[in-house]
Amino acid sequence: MSENQTDEELMLAYRDGDAGAFDVLYRRHRARLYRFLSHETGSPAAGEELYQEVWMTLIRSRERYVVSAKFSTYLYQIAHSRLVDWFRSHGKVRLEALDEDAPEPPAEACWQPDRQLDQRQEADRLRHCLSQLPPQQREAFLLKEEGEFSLDDIAQLVGVNAETIKSRIRYAISKLRNCLGGLLA
Template structure:
């Protein structure tokens, strides 16, 4: 555990000032008057319980959260930022910010929403510093897509059929569309959760998601035409 924590600036001295990890985790999940953990505590700990435990000083809880979310979070940055080294820096900064502000976390907040709010902030800062913030603006030249009232964005594209071409296709999307697509299909977040993380409204997120899916469909249709013409 120590190498993981030390990579984010949590050193041995800091570790020794914290409470016993098992005590902190037990305390965060114990609700009954007799001090026994409820049945749910025997199941896998939720993200929110682990974050609350880490905020109370539980280093093991942080490691569990890190191992659970490091891969999708890293992909979130790699899909949107190059070179990879820069994406990894933003990844590190996100975890460092979470560590720094752990005590301000409210257990009523969904952890993934909290994590990707921080990640989005780092991403926006990166675009701003590089004079590319305008890329996050919605592209108004797209015509409004027609969709039935009961259609869901995730039903409009069969990801299982995309294969490795998906990465190339994602590079064709506007930044705002790419981000919501990644949060939906890589991080597994719902539209309301994405909206909360981005500080936007759900309808705007749905619109970007539909644009992204329509453009991805167009990309793959064009690729099919190229193959057929060769």
């Protein structure tokens, strides 16, 4: 199985019974998908659970796979559906107020510039700031950063128009900068 094959070719090969194709595909997307789910849920445990569910869903539905979009879109659509279910099952409301009306994170939760933190602490800080974002802003931001999707891809994946995605990302960036504070130059 060639590493040069596209995701779609690999998935088709896996659909047709090539287990090696799945290995390549998995290596390409494992870390990004894991981080996306972990940051979306704000819990590594929940992220792991959803992560496995997404991949198992992909494995089970492999025979129905057809190339109608990018494979990554297909994969993250599964993840998005699992996230919606997960939020619903945990009583969390993702449909929050419009991004523009979202409250700013409390000041005490933001970065204290006088503290010297190592990288681990910085990573914790980033996770904390992400968790303070409204889920839809967080999802849009993570799809941009982890999924490296285009605007249209994100809009299609989430099911909203492109302008809404742009707005969500814009607000997410602003809030993160405010939260991370001194970590940024």
